[in-house]
Amino acid sequence: MxxxxxxxxxxxxxxxxxxxxxxxxxxxxxxxxxxxxxxxxxxxxxxxxxxxxxxxxxxxxxxxxxxxxxxxxxxxxxxxxxxxxxxxxxxxxxxxxxxxxxxxxxxxxESHLNKFLGYTDRLVSRWMDVGEIEIGKSSPAIGKTLRDLKVRECTGTTIVAVVRNGLEQFSPDASLVLQAEDVLLVAGSAEGQQKLRAMLK
The missing domain is CATH 1.10.10.10 (Winged helix-like DNA-binding domain superfamily/Winged helix DNA-binding domain)
Structure with a gap:
């Protein structure tokens, strides 16, 4: 007072x-x-x-x-x-x-909001980074399922779709068997996608 x-x-x-x-x-x-x-x-x-x-x-x-x-x-x-x-x-x-x-x-x-925005920016940028990887005719992935490859565990990326004969299969089942010339739509960091490319050569 x-x-x-x-x-x-x-x-x-x-x-x-x-x-x-x-x-x-x-x-x-x-x-x-x-x-x-x-x-x-x-x-x-x-x-x-x-x-x-x-x-x-x-x-x-x-x-x-x-x-x-x-x-x-x-x-x-x-x-x-x-x-x-x-x-x-x-x-x-x-x-x-x-x-x-x-x-x-x-x-x-304001502090929490800035942290949250920073997190969402990183999250969004991660999922917006989508690349295409084609299964070559001599790729060791041929005949294997997505479950067999353990893509997320090994590379940190996610296969969001598989394009086969021009048809897209989004959110493919883990039991899907890969074939030569399948195109994988992969979401994840550039480093993770590079690891996956090396696995599928």
Whole structure:
């Protein structure tokens, strides 16, 4: 909570004393010098405190008479207004904390989002890198099934389709037996595709 200025604290304390009956309406309050000694502040600070109370109708200052209490009701209103001000200040401080927390959460979300985008970029680029590999007439893969070749385990690539006699078989079954001149559509890194080419020579 934000600290009140010293003269505000003194004005609040005097108003509270009036509200509690220490000073009654029509009664003169101690002079400024006495109040300055009581609160251990300068007369100027007391003048500012009394000016606040006079502005809100709690006391009146008369030349030659001094400081006189004019309204207990206004003193109560003044004290309550400060209580409300304190509540508002607490609310503002809580709001600031929540905004700071939200900024931290926003930064975390942005960080996670960037990581996720980086991951998806790598994933998409991996699957968009599709090459064609033809089974040669003397390839050791002839007569073997896709399961036999263990393509993914050995190269990290995936055979997404087999083209045979101009017809495409997407997501071919692992039991498919390869034939000469089959064309494999292979998704994966360039390095993985190169390993597969070497296996199928």
């Amino acid at each position: 934000l600290e009140k200025a010293r003269y505000q604290e003194i004005a609040l304390d005097i108003a509270h004393a009036i509200m509690m009956g220490e000073y009654h309406e029509g009664v003169k309050i101690h002079g400024r010098s006495t109040l300055a000694g009581r609160y251990n502040v300068s007369p100027e600070t007391i003048r500012r405190a009394i000016a606040v109370l006079q502005t809100v109708g709690v006391v009146v200052v008369s030349q030659g008479v001094g400081i006189t209490v004019t309204s207990k009701a206004m003193a109560e209103k003044f004290v309550k207004s400060f209580d409300q001000k304190g509540e508002i200040q607490v609310f503002v401080e809580d709001l600031k904390k929540l905004m700071d927390q939200r900024r931290e959460i926003d930064l975390k979300i």
